[in-house]
Amino acid sequence: MASRPPGMERQPGGCGIAGCIDVRGGKISGDTIAKMITTMGERENGLGAGYVGYGIFPDRRDEYCLQFLFDNEDAKTRTEEFLKDNVYITGDERVYTRKVSTLDPPYPLVWRFFAIAKEKLDWPRGPIFDPDDRIVELAMQINTEVDGAFCVSSGKDMAVFKGCGYSHEIAEFFDISRYEGSMWLSHSRFPTNSPGWWAGAHPISILDWSVCHNGEITSYGVNKKLVEMEGYKCSLLTDTEVIIYIWDMLVRRHGLPIPTAAFAMAPWYYPLIEGMDEKSKKLATWLRIVYKEAFLNGPFSILVGRREPETTMIAMADRKKLRPLIAGTSEKKDVIFAASEECAIRAVDTKAWTWTADAGSPVIAQRGKGLIRSGLEHPFKGVME
Amino acid sequence: MIDEELCINCGKCAKECSFGALDFKEKKVRYQGGCVACGRCMSFCPTSAIMVNDVPNIFPHHPWFTERDRRAIAAQARSGGVLLSSCGTDLPYRSIYDDLLLDAAQVTNPSIDPLREPIETRTYLGRRSGKLCIEKRGKKYELVSGDGAIVSMDMPIMIGHISLGSVSYNTQKALFTAAEHLNIVAGSGEGGLHPDFFNFAHRINSEVASGRFGVTPEYLKRVAAVEIKIGQGAKPGHGGHLPGEKVTEMISQTRMIPEGTDALSPYPHHDIYSIEDLQQLISVLKEATDYQMPVGVKVAAVHNIGAIASGIVRAGADFMTIDGFRGGTGSAPRVIRDHAGIPIEVAIATVDQKLTEEGLRNKVTLCASGSVRSSADMIKIIALGADVASVCTAAMVAMGCRVCQHCHMGICAWGIATQKVELASRLDPKIAAMSVVNLFRAWNEELREVLGAMGIDSVESLVGNRDRLRYVGPNPKMAEVMDVKHVGEGWG
Ligand code: SF4
Ligand code: SF4
Numbered sequence: 006m007a008s009r010p011p012g013m014e015r016q017p018g019g020c021g022i023a024g025c026i027d028v029r030g031g032k033i034s035g036d037t038i039a040k041m042i043t044t045m046g047e048r049e050n051g052l053g054a055g056y057v058g059y060g061i062f063p064d065r066r067d068e069y070c071l072q073f074l075f076d077n078e079d080a081k082t083r084t085e086e087f088l089k090d091n092v093y094i095t096g097d098e099r100v101y102t103r104k105v106s107t108l109d110p111p112y113p114l115v116w117r118f119f120a121i122a123k124e125k126l127d128w129p130r131g132p133i134f135d136p137d138d139r140i141v142e143l144a145m146q147i148n149t150e151v152d153g154a155f156c157v158s159s160g161k162d163m164a165v166f167k168g169c170g171y172s173h174e175i176a177e178f179f180d181i182s183r184y185e186g187s188m189w190l191s192h193s194r195f196p197t198n199s200p201g202w203w204a205g206a207h208p209i210s211i212l213d214w215s216v217c218h219n220g221e222i223t224s225y226g227v228n229k230k231l232v233e234m235e236g237y238k239c240s241l242l243t244d245t246e247v248i249i250y251i252w253d254m255l256v257r258r259h260g261l262p263i264p265t266a267a268f269a270m271a272p273w274y275y276p277l278i279e280g281m282d283e284k285s286k287k288l289a290t291w292l293r294i295v296y297k298e299a300f301l302n303g304p305f306s307i308l309v310g311r312r313e314p315e316t317t318m319i320a321m322a323d324r325k326k327l328r329p330l331i332a333g334t335s336e337k338k339d340v341i342f343a344a345s346e347e348c349a350i351r352a353v354d355t356k357a358w359t360w361t362a363d364a365g366s367p368v369i370a371q372r373g374k375g376l377i378r379s380g381l382e383h384p385f386k387g388v389m390e
Numbered sequence: 391m392i393d394e395e396l397c398i399n400c401g402k403c404a405k406e407c408s409f410g411a412l413d414f415k416e417k418k419v420r421y422q423g424g425c426v427a428c429g430r431c432m433s434f435c436p437t438s439a440i441m442v443n444d445v446p447n448i449f450p451h452h453p454w455f456t457e458r459d460r461r462a463i464a465a466q467a468r469s470g471g472v473l474l475s476s477c478g479t480d481l482p483y484r485s486i487y488d489d490l491l492l493d494a495a496q497v498t499n500p501s502i503d504p505l506r507e508p509i510e511t512r513t514y515l516g517r518r519s520g521k522l523c524i525e526k527r528g529k530k531y532e533l534v535s536g537d538g539a540i541v542s543m544d545m546p547i548m549i550g551h552i553s554l555g556s557v558s559y560n561t562q563k564a565l566f567t568a569a570e571h572l573n574i575v576a577g578s579g580e581g582g583l584h585p586d587f588f589n590f591a592h593r594i595n596s597e598v599a600s601g602r603f604g605v606t607p608e609y610l611k612r613v614a615a616v617e618i619k620i621g622q623g624a625k626p627g628h629g630g631h632l633p634g635e636k637v638t639e640m641i642s643q644t645r646m647i648p649e650g651t652d653a654l655s656p657y658p659h660h661d662i663y664s665i666e667d668l669q670q671l672i673s674v675l676k677e678a679t680d681y682q683m684p685v686g687v688k689v690a691a692v693h694n695i696g697a698i699a700s701g702i703v704r705a706g707a708d709f710m711t712i713d714g715f716r717g718g719t720g721s722a723p724r725v726i727r728d729h730a731g732i733p734i735e736v737a738i739a740t741v742d743q744k745l746t747e748e749g750l751r752n753k754v755t756l757c758a759s760g761s762v763r764s765s766a767d768m769i770k771i772i773a774l775g776a777d778v779a780s781v782c783t784a785a786m787v788a789m790g791c792r793v794c795q796h797c798h799m800g801i802c803a804w805g806i807a808t809q810k811v812e813l814a815s816r817l818d819p820k821i822a823a824m825s826v827v828n829l830f831r832a833w834n835e836e837l838r839e840v841l842g843a844m845g846i847d848s849v850e851s852l853v854g855n856r857d858r859l860r861y862v863g864p865n866p867k868m869a870e871v872m873d874v875k876h877v878g879e880g881w882g
Contacts, residue, residue, distance in 0.1 A: 221499040223844060224851030226858065230742075234520075234749040259521050262531060274508050284533075288524075291537045293850075295518050298752055302851035303499050325507065325847065327500055388524075388531045 020195060020207070020219035021048030021172075022330075023344040024308040025353070026188040026318040028375045031339060032060070035181035037353050038189035042172045044352040045345060048219075049193035053206035054175045055167025057215040059316050060187030062119075062162050068095050069120045069140055072157050072164045074113040074204050080153030081116060087151060091143055092120040100166075101180055108174045113203050115179075117164065130236075137257065141212055141237075148240040155204035160213030160312055167192075167206040175206075187372055188316050190308045192217035209245045213312035214253050218245040219345060220305025220328050231298035244305075251299050252309055263319060263369055268384045269296040271324040271365030285389045306330035308343055316372040318343065321380070324365035332368045333359035334376060341370035392419060396439035403431035403440050408801040408813055428794040430803035462724075473724040476797035476807070477783065478624060478716040478761045481728050486735035487767045489863030490774075491877060495845030504835075504842040511834055511841075511849045513778055515548070515575060515595075515615060516540030516684035517708030520752045539684050539708065541614045544573040545834040546772060546849050549826075550711075550759045550782035551597050551619070551688075553579025555632045555641045555653065556720030556797065557786075558814035559586075561806045564789060564822035566590040571827045575614055577780070580630045580655060581645040583609055595686070598675065600629055600659040607678045615709070616675050617686040618668070620659070623717025623734070623760040625726045626690030630655035633721060636800045638809045669705035676706070684708035684755075691715060691737030691760065692730075696744035703750045711780055712737050714760025718783040720807055721798035734760040735774055739872035742775025742854045751854070765836035774872065775854040781830075788829040789822040 023041035027033050038056055062070060071088070075081045088094060100115035122136035126143070133139045144156040158165035163186075166179040172193040176182075192207035208215040222228060222244035229239055232250035235258070239246055248270075255266035269292045272278075278289045293300070304327030309319040320343035322330045333342040333350040335357055342350045342357060350357050362368050362380020369378040378386070397419065404414035411425040419440075431440050449457045462473060495501040502509060522536035549569055554562045556579065563586075569576035570593050580599040583591065591612035598605050599619040610616055621627060632641070632653035642649040662668050668687065675685045686709035687702045689695070695712060702710055714734025719727065738758045745751035758771045759780035768779040787793060790804040797807035805816030837849065846852055860877040861869035869876050 221845075223495065223499055223846045223858075224855060226855035227851055227853060230746045230751060230854060234746055234752060236749075259523075261522070261524055265524060265531075275510060275512055276508075287537070288533050291522055291533060294514050294540060295520065295522050295536055295752075297518075297850040297853075300848065300851055302846045302848060303495075304845075325502075 020217075021045040021193040021345045021349075022191070022217040022219050022306065022308050023342075023349045024188070024190040024217070024310070024318055024320065025340055025342045026316065026370050026372065027340050028370055028372050029339040030187070030372065032185040032187060033189060033340065035176070035184045035186070035189065038191050039173070039176035039181050040352050041342075041344060041349040042191040042193050043176070044349050045193065048195055048345060049171060050195045051171045051174075053167070053169055053194035054172035054192060055165060055206045055208050056176070056179070056181055056189060056191045057158065057163060057165045057208040057210060057217075057310060058181075058184050058186035058189050059163045059310060059312055061164060061184045065096070065119050066162045069122065069159060069161055070117055070164050071120055071140075071144070071159050072100065072115070072117040074115055074155045074157055076113060076153035078114070080151065081114060084147060084151055084154045085118075087147060088118060088120065088143070091126060091139075092122055095119045095121055100164075101183065102178055103180060105170070105174050105177045108170045108178060112178070113168070137212055141253070144211060145238040145240060149238050157204060158210040158215065160210065160215075163210075163213060163215070163310075163312055165208050165210045165215060167208065168203045169206060188310055188318055190215060190217050190310045190318070192219075205241060205243065207245055208310075209241060209243065209249050211249055211253060212257075214249050215310040216245055216249040216252070217308040218248055218305060219307070220244075220323065221303055222247070222301050222305060223303030224301060227298050228301065248301065248305075248307060249309075251301075252311075255296070255299060256311075257313075262388045263317075264367060264378065264384060264386070265292065265388055267319070267321055267365070267367040268292055269299045270301045271321065272300060273324070273365070273384060282389075285383075285385050288385065288389060304328045306345065315374070318370045319367050321362070321367040322364060326364035331359055331361055332380065333357040338375065341368075341376055343368060391441045391443055392421075393439045393441075396437045398437055398439075400436060402434050402436065406430045406434045406803060408803040408808070408810075409796065409799075426794040426796045427792070428796070428803045429792045474721055474798045475724040475727055475795055476719055476721055477793050477795045478718045479728045480795065483716075483733070484863075486733050486863070486868065486872075487763075487770050489861055489868070490735070490770050490874065491860045491862055492769065492773070492840060492844070493858040493860070494843040499845045501845050502842040502847050504838040507842070507847065509838045509841050509847050511545045511837060513543045513546040513849060514540050515543060515709055515755050515757075515778065517754060518752055539682055541575060541684060542573075543575055543778070545830065545837070546778050547572075547574055547768065547830050547833065548595070548757060548778050548780040549574065549576035549785055550780040551577030551579040551595075551617075552782055552786070553581045553597075553630075553632070553720070554584055554644060555579070555581050555636055555809070557807050558805060558809060558817065559584065559640065560814055560817045560819045561786075561789065561822070562587065564817065564819040565785060565826065566593065567819065567823035568785070568826035568830070569593045571823065572830055574830070577617070578613070580619065581632075581641070581653070582606075583613070584640070584644045588612060597688070598671075600655040600657070610675070610679050611682075613683065615684045615686060616679060617688050617709075617711065618659075618671060618675070619688045620662070620668075621688070621690035621692075621713070622719060623690045623713030623715050623731055624719035625722040626692050626715075626731045627657060628722065628726055629657045631721045633798060633800060636809045641809065665701045665705055668702065672706045686710055686755075686757075688713060690717075690730075691732045691734055693732060695732065695737045696740045699741040700744055700748050700750060703745060703754045707754060709755035709757060711757040711759055712741060714758070717760035718786075719797075734758050734771065736868070736872055738771055738776050739774045739856065739874070743873055746854075765833035765840075768833060769837055769840050769852070770859065772849065772852050773855055773859050774874075775856070777853050784829065785826050788825040789817065790825075
């Protein structure tokens with residue numbers, strides 16, 4: 006459940022992904038996302054599924070929500086003690102779960118703590134002053150050191166609900182319909198092995214970032230080195246975990262605009278770069294040189310969610326577009342969708358307008374701003390041009 | 391062995407033999423000992439009458455005191471001197487390359503067809519900042535910092551340092567021409583650059599060795615990159631040695647030393663006795679070249695190479711070449727060539743791990759040299775952690791070298807490792823250059839094939855991707871040290 010089965014390292018396989026965001030400030034019920042993901046039944050085999058909801062704790066907007074899977078009460082107690090030493094806990098509660106007749110126990114104990122970061126964190130490698138960095142460090146510390154405990158999400162005003170089962174079973178288990186959010190991402194899995202590990206399901210999340218990923222990264226060994234150099238600890242050993250750390254590193258820590266970070270992960274081919282204008286060419290070349298370890302090789306399509314500075318959904322595929330991805334908007338352009346298959350979008354909005362983005366080019370939708378990129382533009386539109 | 395029936399007594403073989411093993415008198419060729427098996431005579435005999443066989447064992451068989459040992463003892467009993475040799479060691483150490491197998495993509499990720507899809511092999515040599523700074527200026531963003539001096543190459547191959555002196559003018563011309571054609575970088579070797587080759591300077595990685603022969607700021611400003619040579623895999627801890635016989639007028643001019651004198655570089659640089667001193671020399675070279683080109687450091691692979699490499703990056707090196715113990719040489723004491731250093735496979739894997747642990751790996755370009763024999767070796771060394779494979783011996787073999795290990799004598803029958811005009815003229819620089827071009831193009835194609843099979847469409851995603859290697863050798867400890875899984879171990 007929360008702890009990794011012995012000997013398990015990586016989980017290759019295919020998957021389904023789906024996401025939706027209300028860019029005009031409205032709320033979307035958990036039912037909607039469950040309908041989207043469960044529609045793509047052929048993309049899963051009951052070995053893992055999950056959801057992430059943003060904007061689901063409007064009364065506690067500014068507190069970190071640390072959501073955990075525990076193997077037992079003891080793991081919870083140890084985690085709580087560890088947290089008390091390092092953050093101010095402002096509240097905690099058992100996360101509502103219910104029995105699902107088709108889902109075999111044991112179920113993990115699901116718990117969430119609301120917290121505020123302390124002024125600084127004294128850490129063996131030196132004090133950490135940035136509150137976000139402190140939370141990242143704590144979550145990684147718990148996941149690698151506290152037996153039987155796993156922090157599945159740690160952002161503000163968001164939480165991850167995931168486990169080992171079909172997407173409809175996980176939706177039922179957490180009663181996902183009881184939540185309303187401004188953005189939802191979801192994932193269903195078709196792994197080729199069966200670890201039965203709840204924490205290993207997707208979405209993978211750190212801080213306010215979450216990622217749902219369909220694919221297999223052939224450059225994993227290289228990407229892992231990069232994030233480890235930056236101090237991230239790979240506790241899940243999935244390529245998805247590495248992807249999320251790369252997003253966090255490039256966008257939050259190195260301050261790259263989102264399309265620029267996306268370009269580092271799925272760069273243009275050199276002959277195309279040669280044809281760019283001088284400024285873009287220089288930027289593109291240096292992104293390839295400096296962040297060559299961030300390049301995600303191999304087939305993937307991903308949905309990325311972020312809350313800071315404003316709730317944002319990013320959807321993109323690899324630069325050869327070896328995995329499917331389709332985007333859509335509602336008729337009134339207030340809801341933006343993205344999914345592996347069109348049926349997921351049609352299932353919740355028969356009138357939606359859909360399109361496919363260019364290979365490697367991100368679709369970006371942000372609350373308050375609407376569709377920022379449709380994925381058909383120049384890679385540096387809005388950055389250089 | 392000469393077939394008397396086929397031989398027409400033309401005398402060609404004796405004329406071609408620069409080692410004096412064949413005598414042509416009274417219209418008859420006789421073998422008079424001293425054959426190095428360079429094979430030149432065989433290639434030139436018009437009737438295929440001459441064959442070089444293993445010289446029959448004149449020593450009684452003994453498994454411990456081998457013939458090799460006894461020959462060495464005899465030679466030293468005669469001369470009382472240090473035995474010299476060249477090329478890489480010929481002792482049968484186990485090859486680690488051959489204990490490694492490559493991965494390929496199946497089902498869960500698709501392989502890529504290199505004939506139909508682009509697979510990129512462009513490689514950069516130089517320092518990387520590890521972080522780009524892009525700032526908003528007005529409405530648009532601008533790249534503020536993070537770029538630097540860097541050289542672009544079309545493939546992850548570099549021609550290593552082969553100095554003019556150890557090899558002939560024609561040989562170096564061929565190597566530089568090949569580098570130009572391939573859009574890769576070639577090492578100058580110790581001793582500066584001959585004025586005739588200044589037009590190749592933008593493809594030259596100029597070596598600054600302990601002797602500082604031929605190094606001037608004017609020259610340094612023209613080249614693509616500068617590399618401080620601390621050590622060489624064939625002779626770690628040892629300086630350069632160019633025998634006096636090879637120091638002709640031409641060599642004396644490029645190296646700026648008197649004709650006919652031995653060119654002996656000191657063992658250490660006499661201004662580098664510590665890592666701080668190295669840092670100073672790196673800074674001086676960067677100053678001298680206006681920060682316009684990458685400055686690297688070359689070291690031999692030795693036991694503590696991980697920590698040494700990390701020190702070198704901290705000292706400011708933009709790139710670093712690690713030279714394995716099998717690396718070639720034009721002349722080295724045999725005892726060092728055969729017994730000092732460690733294999734490049736292990737060295738690269740440990741350096742890559744160490745630099746990653748210390749957060750330095752993305753600041754430096756890592757080049758591996760030391761007897762890369764084939765594209766397979768090149769691919770494996772890249773997967774073990776190298777950005778670039780630096781190749782010498784294979785390029786020479788492409789030009790005709792038979793690896794006879796007698797370069798130090800300066801009478802190479804193939805016109806490669808020699809300064810004698812009559813021998814050097816045997817090598818046609820155009821043909822030799824094309825041979826090297828063909829070889830590396832072929833290797834690069836094979837690299838593309840393998841990358842495609844692995845489902846990787848750009849070579850940088852293979853660098854240090856040890857996940858895609860498996861160990862099949864007899865010693866699991868080796869796999870552990872290199873951080874490579876054993877065959878049979880999957881991902882999950
Ligand atoms: S080159 Fe051949 S044919 Fe001529 S002398 Fe030598 S062995 Fe005889
Ligand atoms: S370069 Fe010439 S002397 Fe040296 S090993 Fe090759 S063939 Fe022999």
